[in-house]
Amino acid sequence: MNADPWEPPAVLLAVDLVILTLRDARLHVLLVERGIEPYSGALALPGGFLADAHEDIEEAARRELSEEAGLVDVHLEMLGVYGRPGRDPRGRVVSVAYLAIAPSLPEPIAGTDAASACWMRVDDVLSTQVDLAFDHRHIVGDGVERARAKLEQTALATAFCAETFTISDLQQVYEAVWGVRLDPRNFYRKVQNARGFIVAAGPMRRTENGRPARLFKAGPARTLYPPMVRSAQASAEDAGEAAAPVTAQGGQQT
Amino acid sequence: MNADPWEPPAVLLAVDLVILTLRDARLHVLLVERGIEPYSGALALPGGFLADAHEDIEEAARRELSEEAGLVDVHLEMLGVYGRPGRDPRGRVVSVAYLAIAPSLPEPIAGTDAASACWMRVDDVLSTQVDLAFDHRHIVGDGVERARAKLEQTALATAFCAETFTISDLQQVYEAVWGVRLDPRNFYRKVQNARGFIVAAGPMRRTENGRPARLFKAGPARTLYPPMVRSAQASAEDAGEAAAPVTAQGGQQT
DNA sequence: AGAATAGTGTCTTTCAGACATTATTAG
DNA sequence: CTAATAATGTCTGAAAGACACTATTCT
Numbered sequence A, B: 001m002n003a004d005p006w007e008p009p010a011v012l013l014a015v016d017l018v019i020l021t022l023r024d025a026r027l028h029v030l031l032v033e034r035g036i037e038p039y040s041g042a043l044a045l046p047g048g049f050l051a052d053a054h055e056d057i058e059e060a061a062r063r064e065l066s067e068e069a070g071l072v073d074v075h076l077e078m079l080g081v082y083g084r085p086g087r088d089p090r091g092r093v094v095s096v097a098y099l100a101i102a103p104s105l106p107e108p109i110a111g112t113d114a115a116s117a118c119w120m121r122v123d124d125v126l127s128t129q130v131d132l133a134f135d136h137r138h139i140v141g142d143g144v145e146r147a148r149a150k151l152e153q154t155a156l157a158t159a160f161c162a163e164t165f166t167i168s169d170l171q172q173v174y175e176a177v178w179g180v181r182l183d184p185r186n187f188y189r190k191v192q193n194a195r196g197f198i199v200a201a202g203p204m205r206r207t208e209n210g211r212p213a214r215l216f217k218a219g220p221a222r223t224l225y226p227p228m229v230r231s232a233q234a235s236a237e238d239a240g241e242a243a244a245p246v247t248a249q250g251g252q253q254t
Numbered sequence C: 001a002g003a004a005t006a007g008t009g010t011c012t013t014t015c016a017g018a019c020a021t022t023a024t025t026a027g
Numbered sequence D: 001c002t003a004a005t006a007a008t009g010t011c012t013g014a015a016a017g018a019c020a021c022t023a024t025t026c027t
Helices: A057-069 A123-128 A138-155 A155-160 A167-178 A184-193 A233-240 B057-069 B123-127 B136-153 B156-159 B167-178 B182-191 B232-238
Strands: A010-023 A025-034 A046-047 A075-082 A093-101 A117-120 A199-200 A217-218 B008-023 B026-033 B046-048 B075-082 B093-101 B116-120 B198-206 B213-218
Touching: A010 A057, A010 A117, A010 A138, A010 A155, A025 A057, A025 A123, A025 A167, A046 A057, A057 A075, A057 A123, A057 B116, A057 B198, A075 A123, A075 A138, A075 B075, A093 A138, A093 A184, A117 A123, A123 A138, A138 A155, A138 A167, A138 B136, A155 A217, A155 B075, A167 A184, A167 B057, A167 B075, B008 B057, B008 B156, B008 B167, B026 B057, B026 B123, B026 B136, B026 B167, B026 B198, B057 B093, B075 B136, B116 B123, B123 B136, B136 B156, B136 B167, B156 B213, B167 B182, B167 B213
Parallel strands: A010 A093, B008 B093
Antiparallel strands: A010 A025, A010 A046, A010 B008, A025 A117, A075 A093, A199 A217, B008 B026, B008 B046, B026 B116, B075 B093, B198 B213
């Protein structure tokens, strides 16, 4: 089984980026219009092949992040590998997908060399409203699912925010990514109780419409304790059900 | 940036398996002795290259699982991609690691064609007691970390158990994987309260030393609610600590 | 004075952790 | 009987969800 003159098959290695951000309180993903076959003209995730045989995979992801989205120093983590035979008509292409989280920026996209890049609402992408090349819709779904899960247990939410932010800003992140409404008062308490999640950023404040809010910045904690738990409903969706009524009813006590 | 006659670099794609199981209440990982260069004679994770250019990656993982460990129908999930240039002296080899969970089986290994396979204690592997080829020690660490985390939120623990099991069996899984001691009475209650985690398997029972225990089988739930939380200590190890009470006094009202 | 948002407090239920107690087997 | 493990119960504190209330700004 070993010393054969057999040669293992070679594959082409690509990286694809699921870059998420918040725009007007909605979760968006960055897509580019493909300029070459296959799927020329279709929307796709930013990405590309390894530049050369010596490039590290994460390095390639950061390069594409910079080239195609003009982003540096953003959160980046490996999401998964997508290598189903036949997913790319050019041959055996295996793609390593990365999840990137970008803070809400005013400008559409910065120094992009693919000027065709645009932010699309994730709901539209996932609900067949928008067609994507390859299996990219599936990858986006996995990326969003990863983000949803990590918001519970880690401080990932701060990656969606600017250097400093208010607790409302942070709440918008949770609401947009989870697709739920949260009680501001309970949210406030929970965020404050999560040790090391956020720390006060000077005695500054900020103005908008009502009372000015305190500013915070990301704290030292990477994992949250206590975690930011989603309600039983949200988490238990795939829990097999029959899973007890959860007691929840309007609550008509007294 | 597109219509060049440029050719992207090709890589060799391998799969590596982190197969975890419980043996006498300890977490073990399956290793094989390499028969070929590089690292001939050294211990390594079971795995190998894609069989041909049309083989799906997970299919390759299941094939290796069967060939090298004689295991079928076990839990299998993608763990990550390890493709650092230079990790394999033969050239650019990118390895997709999978995490497999096998139930405790009496026999060492079944119909293995690599007769050199052996179960090693994970603690020994991770604490430099045992040398592994390539970056496989690192991969084992990632696999164990994944298992630890998933035990909290998912029903993964049942994958370590046989078809039916007692609550003590399940507790041993948690204790071995997390490396902690748990209170049997609290564990009993928590497991029972996790909706859909385990369901009674007939009114049968089993004998050992003390009172016979009820038998259960895995329930329908994939995610646990409420989750099986590790103590604050364990989870908050990297929580930054010194993490001030926040209380932020930007405005010292009153 | 609104309207709007920020921040605090309170009450009830659920669950985690510590630990007593009872139940059912083997010797 | 004792030893051993299984199963249930009880108490306390932490935290979640619902929601009243106060605080600080703008118009």
